[in-house]
Amino acid sequence: MTPLFQNFLLGHILFGLLATVSSVMVFLGLVKNAGFQKIRINSLVGVLGFFISWILGGYYYVNFYGQQVKPAIKSGNYPWAHGIFMETKEHIFLFLPFLSLVLALLVWFLKNEVNKNSRLKKAGIFLAFMIIVLAVSVTFMGMLISGAVK
């Protein structure tokens, strides 16, 4: 793997992780009624992180994974790592930037309403939690895929 693709893969992982951590901070901030400044900044980091991870991962996927990695996995001991988990991961990941964008808009534009309206707050918490669950799932799938490369 050339240094360029190494950096793109590493960037994809790091920005994805950063976005996940930020989403966790938003979740915790909402459940603990933390200051909205913190929640807002974390939501923004979450959106940016997922979008950057999307671009970096996409470049790596289209230009390197398909040609070099996929055949190696499919001919190796764990072909299902591509057939099931990579195929799933590359599509599930696409939900994350949109979900995180909506969450960011919610906490940026409607912070007072979120504070006052318990139904809206619960909905925000639920959305943040869904982002976390999907992001963690995608991370585990990525680990399995990495492990399957000969």
Place this chain on the structure above:
Amino acid sequence: MEKKIKIVRAASLGAIAAAIFIAASTVMAELFAPFKDFLKEKFSHHWVGKSVLALLIFLTVSFLGYFILKKSGIDSLPRILLILGLTAVFGSFLILGFFIYEYLK
């Protein structure tokens, strides 16, 4: 305030539409080769095609949602956000289940 509620609601609807498209196009591309070929042709890779189209659908539906939807208070927003979260989760299970089925077939 009305504007801000409309923005969040419109973006939520856009995200729901994008999520439905992502799940549906994933399944469709595997079952219907011409669709996958169309994406490859227009966008050089089927996944890039799905990404770009999902983004376009999000922007279009959000835009339309902002200008077309009638005024309504904040009361509808929790339900829309819930639907968004559930759409993403069900979409994920659909995609996972589909690829497990395809692999085992």
Place this chain on the structure above:
Amino acid sequence: MDWYSVLVSGHIIGTALGVGGATISDYLFFKSVKDGKITAGEFSFLKAVSKVLWLGFLILVFSGLGLLFLWRLNAGAGELVFSSKFLAKMTVVSIIFFNGLLMHWKVFPLFEAGLNKPLNSEGFSKKIPLVYSTGVISIVSWYSVMLLGSWREMRFSYPVIMIFYVFLILAGLVMARFVVRKIIFKK
């Protein structure tokens, strides 16, 4: 120092902070409730320890993924990733994570609402199983992760490891219930 050494050191530090944090947290909880209530000072300590725990968890996750990335680049990570020990470790790490979220979501607000109030009140006593359950899951999980990481010769299958883990959780729950009844409810 090469990246591998940095990441391994980070992984050890993360585990130490997590195991230490979970141990101190549970010890502090049982010490706090001996007098039948949690004071603001005691709760403040619990929150501080919780922050250290989360820091440990973050370091663990980042360094762990860093190590996996290094293996992926250099020698391939198949043997590791698909080993029953690693899969069990990842299962338990996820449990630590979601248990931690649950603690902050449900348990900490419970403490905050009940500061300086009797813990054997009807309202709190109904929710106490949640409190000690999350505590037990936290401490058993952290020690399990440490053991899974350090016990090189372990060759049990994934189901066997998980059965042991569940057994330890159940044993912990039974013990915690007994201790809580003795201390808080004086039965």
